[in-house]
Amino acid sequence: MVAAREVTLQELLGGSYQYTVPLYQRTYSWGRPQWQRLWEDVVDVADHRRDNPSATHFLGSLVLAGFRDNGPGGVQRWLVVDGQQRLTTLTLLLAAVRDHRAEHEGPMHADRVNEKYLVNKWEDGHLRYKVLPTQADRGAYRGRIEHAPDAAEGSRISEAHQFFRTKLVELSHPPADGEEAPLTVAEVESAVVAGLSIVSVTTGENDNAHRIFESLNNTGLKLTQGDLLRNYLFMQLPTRADEVYTTLWLPLQNLLSNEELETLFWLDLVQQDPKVRQTEIYAGQQRRMRDLQDESQVRDEVERFLALGRLYDVMLRPEKEKDDAVRFRLARLRAWRTTTTFPITLHLMERRSLGDIDSDELARALLYLESYLVRRLVFGRYSDGLNTTLLAATADIQGQDDPADALQRFLSSGRKHFASDDQIRQAVMTAPFYTTGRAAHRKLILRWIEESYGSKEPVDLDSATIEHVMPQTLTEEWERALADQLAAHQDLREVHTELLHTLGNLTLTGYNSELSNGPFAVKRAELAKSGIRMNQEIAAELVWGPGQIRARAERLADRIVGIWPGPSAEAASGVAHTAWQTLTDAVAAIPDGSWTSYGELARLIGSHPVPVGTYHARTALPHAHRVLQAGGTVSPSFRWTDPERTDDPHDVLAAEGVRFSEDGHADGGQRLLAEQLAELIDVDVDLTDPRSLAAPGNDPALRDR
Known part of the structure; x- marks a missing residue:
């Protein structure tokens, strides 16, 4: 059951309570703009309370989930599902008030503020603190509450506390002539604990806090897919969260940035489903882990993520790789700066870590990958279906004994544009x-x-x-x-x-x-x-x-x-002949009153208009004059292969039934597209328009970093 009520900070903190920020939540991230806004709200309500002591200011909501082990006595514990940034900042402001008043008005204020709002006096360990931030922030937070400055040095939490200490000192400056007396620190304290209104939304022990977390994300929290997955994992670890966080998750989090972590979770999924997109990371991983039976299996998953993360870290930072040949190849792929190679590279790295292949085999496979990128660009087929091809290659080589040879064979097959030596x-x-x-x-x-x-x-x-x-x-x-x-x-x-x-x-x-x-x-x-x-x-x-x-x-x-080695020998031997024979047959099949372009012929055979134009100019093709430039004009470099022939190809085409505009452009309605050429000669080829394919790094499933 979910209940909501309006409360003040005095009510939230005034008893034996502890508000724990779950390990899956983000670390403390508020900065000066948020601190300034909060301070202005506090000053504003404190000023209003001079005339109206019951005045309040609505600050926002706090979503809490009850612990299952909460009993009738002792500290009542709550998970902070939403609102941790605001709650943590308010207690840091109270710690600043405590320190200022103790320094300027007497030590009794330190004990009073501490016991009412910051600590549970009779408790030890974690239960001592009324607010317990996520593990990464606990040392710094404890340092501010317990006056241990070294523990908080340089942290956001330390900076927030110092920001409010400075603001409180500024209040004591004497007013200019005619100005109202400045607020006192006591008035600020009263405004914080009694003048700020918060809607506390609480769930019972049987309510699914994770579902609430998801719904909040849909209404504006804008958490990443990685945030949601972290939340899901640690919600499945009610008794082992601290251990798993400290030994596994924190090392992973220290190894990779948030963006890199999110990509890692996508790379893990895409090994099984090449079509999964980055927007589907959380849903896909949740489906994959739905059958995990207990906390040990969840822990094993986090351990597996850490192992993958270490491999991904080496991919991103090749200088960490120990083998010279592998380090050289990883550095080359990293220099190419495309994420399309990530899935297959991570798969190959994992194969080596499991002992399936050695470093020499890994380096050879990475060389084929590099060669594929280079040869495609040199041949002019830079972006056509590259994302799709490499994702399919990842699936194809799984389980094969020699992934390097398997990768070469896969890239050599079909219309994947792995240019042969002759084509290069x-x-x-x-x-x-x-x-x-x-x-x-x-x-x-x-x-x-x-x-x-x-x-x-x-x-x-x-x-x-x-x-x-x-x-x-x-x-x-x-x-x-x-x-x-x-x-x-x-x-x-x-x-x-x-x-x-x-x-x-x-x-x-x-x-x-x-x-x-x-x-x-x-x-x-x-x-x-x-x-x-x-x-x-x-x-x-x-x-x-x-x-x-x-x-x-x-x-x-x-x-x-x-x-850069090319396609496998058996593939390379036939590809050039097959392509040029297809082109020759297509040109010969163009009927009277029709024309095509160099670009359409290039699409037909998976080539580039320039080599097509060169082949066209140097080869005696039947109906060669029916191949025009994209705009429907005769190429200025067109020459009849018969040196005795001098008639104008424009006139020949017109006599055959091709209509021309006044400025010499052939009728676009008479142009044969690659699809129509393929139908004329009865061939089955992949005619995906290269313009419709995402360039490397532009695929919505995997953005470039």
Whole structure:
């Protein structure tokens, strides 16, 4: 049964009572804004009580749950379900009043305030205190009540007590001419204990305080999923809460932040259900633990959380890992700064802790994970379904003897975009790396490539930026230099656009703003001074143009496939042929009066428009002229594969029935989407629109930290 009544602090604290803040509650967190607001309320009601001694001020509610062992005698104990911040602060204010009056008016006030409002005089141990904060705050609180300042030094509780001591001292300042006499500390004390009105909501011993706690959360407390789970766990530990808190929960809480703890509980759940979201942590964990029979089993769960928390702590702070190879791989994944790798990494870490795999096997599995991230970005499939794929991989490798091989096989199967060596080589030559994915990831890949040179003198790359060797804006000097390197049929602007953002034209440097659009001779001199090996290779070139960019791209591609292993051999052998054959069949199947775009073909085969465009330009495809740019215009670089053919593809398409607007754009209603192309050639492929997929860290189930 739930009962509510309006009370004063004098009624709450004036008998043999103890109000215990449960271990699952948050620690004391009020600060100066809340203390100031409370002080202003106290001063306001104290001032009103000069004219109306019965005046009160409503302060809020206090929700209490009765202890089952409360008997007719002794201290009546209550659990503080809601209101602990306010109640703790009020007793600290009373302790400040006690200390001020004892110092300025006589020691009898110390005993009086203590015995009436702060301690149960005839009790020892925990029962001595009328308010008993959560365990993390008890030492500091006891220090203020028992005048042991060292025990409270630097804590929020100590700061709150000192805040009110200062306010009480300020009351004694003499008033200016014409001002009313200041409040006395006695008036403040009276206002606190008799002038503040609180609604006390109490539950009987058979009421479910946990359910009340949940309902309060739904009406504005805004506790986290982790707070609710902590509450649930400790509600299941009526006799062992102190022991479990001290030996297991507190070490876990000291290891991880509140946000990290909440993510840990989600990572634990997602091992069994890849679809569970972070908003479902509490409900999911509660369902999972519903069948626990006794306190020992609940304790075992908390112990398991602590073990997982230690692994997660190493994931977040790889410098704590003892094995060199594992530490190196964990640091790489941490530098990538995406949470999408967390579930599978924690699973692999747990497998090692249980003795299922050793550190070498763990490091190899983490290398495949890193390689998957890098190869996807280089190939231009940065975000497509990454969250879903890695969550599914976590479930797939569970129970398999060699999780590294199992992970490679899983990532190699289906349309998961684990780029083959051939696809990597093609992408490095043609794809606009500079505009793919996140800038931080692009820089990381260049940084890791540089580190692969193994320079004896390490170079600080933290402040380096990505530099285009052939600049984004061509000066007249650059145009002349490039023109000298082109064949007669090549268009300078087309070559510049084609190669500008490719990996072969990019490097890392600390001189980005100074180099800018300067001629290669100037850049070369600066790059030669650099300690970065990539730059020294570039500086060894006498000129910089298409030939040098493509040659460097080939070298970088060799290095990438050497650093980061690709899909399993059986998967890699057929994937490229299958994809390009699918594209060839699709283009051949486009009927008269229809067209498609490079982007739709890329969607069809799970590639990027740039390599598709390159393949289209270099391969004799039937109906190649029916592939247009996204806006329905013929690509400026389109060439018939038959050198004898000179007719305008625009005119050919119009004769075939494609309608064009006055400004030369093909009718969008005649465009074939990837889904329609797949139907034309009767293939079953995954055609999820990449734009509908969350980028790493943006999945609502797992936010980036």
